[in-house]
Amino acid sequence: MTLKFKDLTVKYTMSGTSKDGGDTNINSTTAINPNINSTTDINPNINSNTDINPNINSNTDINSNINSHTAINPNINSSTDINSNINSSTGINSNINSNTAINSNTNTITALDNISLEINKGECVAVIGESGSGKSTLALASMKLLASNTLMSGRIFLDDVDISDMTDKKMEQLRWNKISIVFQNYGDVLNPVHRIIDQVAEPLIKNGESRSVALEKSGKMLDHLKIKPGRDILFPHQISAGERQRVLMAMALITDPDILVLDEPVASVDAITKSYLAKVIKQQVNAGKAVLLITHDLSFAHLCSDRIAVLYSGMILELLPSQKLLDAPCHPYTRALVRSFPMMERAKDLAGVRGAPPSKISGATRGCIFQQRCTQSINVCSQKQPQAMSIDGSNGDGDGSYVVCHRGGIATMLCVKNISKSYGDIEVLKHISITLDEGEILALVGETGSGKTTLAYLTAGTIKPDGGNIVFRGQEVGTIDKKEFFRTVGIIYQSPKDSISHRFTVFEAIAEPLRIHGLFDDNSVKRIKDALNEVQLPDEDYFMQKYPHELSGGELQRVAIARALILKPDLLIADESTSFLDPSVQAKILKLLLDLQNERGISMLFVMHDIGVARKVSDRIAVLHNGMIVENGPSHRVISNPQHFYTKLLIDASKGTEV
Numbered sequence: 001m002t003l004k005f006k007d008l009t010v011k012y013t014m015s016g017t018s019k020d021g022g023d024t025n026i027n028s029t030t031a032i033n034p035n036i037n038s039t040t041d042i043n044p045n046i047n048s049n050t051d052i053n054p055n056i057n058s059n060t061d062i063n064s065n066i067n068s069h070t071a072i073n074p075n076i077n078s079s080t081d082i083n084s085n086i087n088s089s090t091g092i093n094s095n096i097n098s099n100t101a102i103n104s105n106t107n108t109i110t111a112l113d114n115i116s117l118e119i120n121k122g123e124c125v126a127v128i129g130e131s132g133s134g135k136s137t138l139a140l141a142s143m144k145l146l147a148s149n150t151l152m153s154g155r156i157f158l159d160d161v162d163i164s165d166m167t168d169k170k171m172e173q174l175r176w177n178k179i180s181i182v183f184q185n186y187g188d189v190l191n192p193v194h195r196i197i198d199q200v201a202e203p204l205i206k207n208g209e210s211r212s213v214a215l216e217k218s219g220k221m222l223d224h225l226k227i228k229p230g231r232d233i234l235f236p237h238q239i240s241a242g243e244r245q246r247v248l249m250a251m252a253l254i255t256d257p258d259i260l261v262l263d264e265p266v267a268s269v270d271a272i273t274k275s276y277l278a279k280v281i282k283q284q285v286n287a288g289k290a291v292l293l294i295t296h297d298l299s300f301a302h303l304c305s306d307r308i309a310v311l312y313s314g315m316i317l318e319l320l321p322s323q324k325l326l327d328a329p330c331h332p333y334t335r336a337l338v339r340s341f342p343m344m345e346r347a348k349d350l351a352g353v354r355g356a357p358p359s360k361i362s363g364a365t366r367g368c369i370f371q372q373r374c375t376q377s378i379n380v381c382s383q384k385q386p387q388a389m390s391i392d393g394s395n396g397d398g399d400g401s402y403v404v405c406h407r408g409g410i411a412t413m414l415c416v417k418n419i420s421k422s423y424g425d426i427e428v429l430k431h432i433s434i435t436l437d438e439g440e441i442l443a444l445v446g447e448t449g450s451g452k453t454t455l456a457y458l459t460a461g462t463i464k465p466d467g468g469n470i471v472f473r474g475q476e477v478g479t480i481d482k483k484e485f486f487r488t489v490g491i492i493y494q495s496p497k498d499s500i501s502h503r504f505t506v507f508e509a510i511a512e513p514l515r516i517h518g519l520f521d522d523n524s525v526k527r528i529k530d531a532l533n534e535v536q537l538p539d540e541d542y543f544m545q546k547y548p549h550e551l552s553g554g555e556l557q558r559v560a561i562a563r564a565l566i567l568k569p570d571l572l573i574a575d576e577s578t579s580f581l582d583p584s585v586q587a588k589i590l591k592l593l594l595d596l597q598n599e600r601g602i603s604m605l606f607v608m609h610d611i612g613v614a615r616k617v618s619d620r621i622a623v624l625h626n627g628m629i630v631e632n633g634p635s636h637r638v639i640s641n642p643q644h645f646y647t648k649l650l651i652d653a654s655k656g657t658e659v
C-alpha cells in the first residue's frame with residue numbers, strides 16, 4: 001500500500017478550539033488509542049483507583065509524566081473518568097472534511113502548505129525540519145486525526161483510495177489495520193490505567209483474536225522491541241520514557257499494518273536501542289511496508305530512510321535521497337540543519353540555523369519563505385516564490401529529488417577549472433580544479449612548498465595562471481574590475497607584512513580599505529574599534545597609533561585579519577592566517593570566523609598546513625600534494641576515512657604519531 005498526499009494544505013483556525021480543548025467525540029478517541037473506549041475489560045482490576053494502582057489516589061504520588069502530558073485530573077475515580085479526560089485533552093477530531101473552504105479572512109496558522117509526497121511500498125520516507133514545521137500535522141493528516149480547529153484542502157490517498165472525505169466509521173476500519181501511527185506525545189495515547197501488555201493486545205482482540213493469543217503475541221512483540229521481561233504487566237507511568245515509546249511502536253506494529261507513520265519514535269531512546277529500532281524499521285520496509293518517519297534525528301533519518309523530505313514552515317523545500325543528506329544537501333536550509341546536528345565524526349562546532357522561522361499567521365508570502373534566514377539570497381528571492389527544480393537539472397526524470405530555490409540550491413561561488421602554474425622549470429600546480437560554495441569553508445591542506453600559497457594568490461587574482469580559468473560568481477576573475485572584486489573578497493596573506501604597509505599605523509591599515517572604497521565616514525572610527533575588539537586587540541589610541549614594527553607577529557596578523565574583514569567581504573581567502581597566533585587567540589579568531597560564516601554566510605578558502613585545525617573549522621578539505629589535489633571531500637569524511645596515503649600521513653602526523 002502507498003500513502004500519498006496531493007496538494008495538502010492544513011490550517012488551524014485561531015478562533016477555533018485549541019489543541020487542548022477541542023471538540024471531542026468517542027470515535028476520535030478510539031482512533032488515537034484503539035483500546036481507550038474498549039468495552040472489553042482486559043484488566044479486571046480497573047474498577048477503582050485502589051485496585052489499579054494505589055498511587056493514583058494522591059496528587060503527589062501519581063507519576064508526574066502522566067499529569068503533565070495527559071492533563072488527567074488527579075482525582076481519578078474510575079477508568080471512565082480517565083477516558084473522558086483523555087478525550088478532552090487531546091481535542092482530536094477525525095471528522096474533518098477535506099476541502100473545507102479555507103477562508104482567507106479567518107485568522108489561521110498554516111501548518112502545511114500544498115504538500116505533495118508519496119511513500120511507496122517497501123520504502124521509508126523521512127520528514128525532517130525544525131520544531132513547528134508541520135511534521136506532526138502531516139502524521140495526523142495521514143490517519144485523518146487532525147484537530148477540530150482544522151481547515152484542510154487537497155487529497156490523501158491510501159493506494160488509490162481517497163480518504164480525504166472518508167467517514168470516520170470507514171476510517172476506523174483502516175486505522176490500526178491498514179495504517180498505524182506512533183504518536184509523538186505518548187502521554188496523550190497510553191491509557192494510565194491499563195497494563196502495557198493489555199494496551200498492545202487490545203487491537204488484536206478487537207479484530208477477533210482470543211484474549212490469550214492476543215496476549216501471547218503482544219508479549220512477543222514487546223520482547224521484539226527489547227522491553228525487558230516483567231515490564232509488560234506494568235502501567236505506563238511505571239516504565240521509562242524510552243520504554244513507553246517502544247510500547248507505542250509495539251501497538252503500531254501488532255496488527256501488521258501496510259503503512260506505518262512514526263512521529264519521533266526514538267526521541268527518548270539511547271543510541272544502542274536506536275540502532276536496534278533502525279533495524280526493526282528496515283525489517284518493516286523489507287517486508288514491503290510504506291514507512292513515514294518523522295524525526296529530528298538526522299543520522300537516524302539517514303540510516304533508516306530511502307528519501308528525505310525537508311519541511312520548513314509547512315512547505316517541502318527539498319526532497320533528496322537519504323545518502324545525500326549529510327554530505328551533499330542541496331537547499332541552504334537542509335545544510336543549516338545538518339550543520340546544527342551533532343555527529344560523531346564531525347569536529348566542527350554546531351552552528352544552529354540563524355534567525356527564526358516566519359510567522360505562520362495567514363498572509364501570502366511574496367518571496368521565498370526561507371529568505372529572511374538565507375545567506376545567499378538575491379533580489380528575486382524577496383519578490384517571487386521559487387518553484388521546485390529537479391536537483392539533477394533533468395526536470396523530473398532522475399530520482400525525483402528536487403529543491404525549491406531560485407538559485408537551484410546552494411550556489412557555487414568560486415570555480416577553479418583545470419589551472420596550472422609554473423615558475424621557470426618548476427611546475428607548481430598541475431591541472432587543479434576545485435569549487436567553493438556560497439557559505440562554505442574549504443580548507444586547502446598540504447605540506448610546505450606544495451603550492452598552497454600559489455593557489456591562494458591565483459584565486460585572489462593577484463597572479464595569473466598559465467592555463468585554465470577561475471570564475472567568481474559567474475565571471476572570470478581576470479575580467480572583474482579589481483576595485484569591485486576586492487570590495488567583495490578579503491585577503492589575509494601568509495606574512496602579515498605583505499598585507500600591511502610599514503608606513504601605516506594600525507588605525508590607518510584598517511581604515512585604508514574603507515578609504516579606497518569611499519566608505520570612510522563619521523562612523524568609521526567606531527567600526528575600526530569594533531574590528532579591533534573582534535580580533536582581540538585593544539581599541540585604545542596608543543595601540544591604534546602603533547606602526548607594524550612596534551607589534552608582535554601575532555598582533556600584526558590580527559590587524560591584517562581586522563583589515564580583511566572591515567568591508568564585510570563575501571569571500572575570505574586566508575593563507576595560514578592563524579598560524580602566528582597563540583592557541584587561545586587562535587581559538588577566538590576561528591570562532592569569530594565561524595560566527596561570520598553562520599550569521600553572514602561568508603565563504604572562506606583557508607590555506608593551512610595543519611589538518612587538525614582544518615578539521616575544526618572547515619566544511620570541506622582539499623589535500624594538495626606535489627601540485628595536485630589528491631583528495632577533496634566533506635571534512636568529517638576525509639578525516640574519518642582518508643583515501644589517499646598522503647592524507648593518512650597528514651592525519652597521523654597531526655596526531656603526533658611518528659610517520
Ligand SMILES: Nc1ncnc2c1ncn2[C@@H]1O[C@H](COP(=O)(O)OP(=O)(O)OP(=O)(O)O)[C@@H](O)[C@H]1O
Pocket residue numbers: 012013017018019109110111129130131132133134135136137138147149184360
Ligand atoms: N490544534 C492546533 N491548533 C492551533 N495550532 C496548532 C495546532 N496543532 C499544531 N499547531 C501549530 O501548527 C504548526 C505545526 O505544528 P506541528 O505539531 O505539526 O509541528 P512539528 O513539526 O511536529 O513540531 P515538533 O518538531 O515540535 O513536534 C505549529 O505552529 C503549531 O503551533
Ligand code: SF4
Pocket residue numbers: 332333368369370371372374375376377378381386404405406407408409
Ligand atoms: S537563494 Fe533565494 S530562493 Fe534560494 S533558499 Fe535562499 S532565499 Fe530562498
Ligand SMILES: [Mg+2]
Pocket residue numbers: 135136137184263
Ligand atoms: Mg511534532
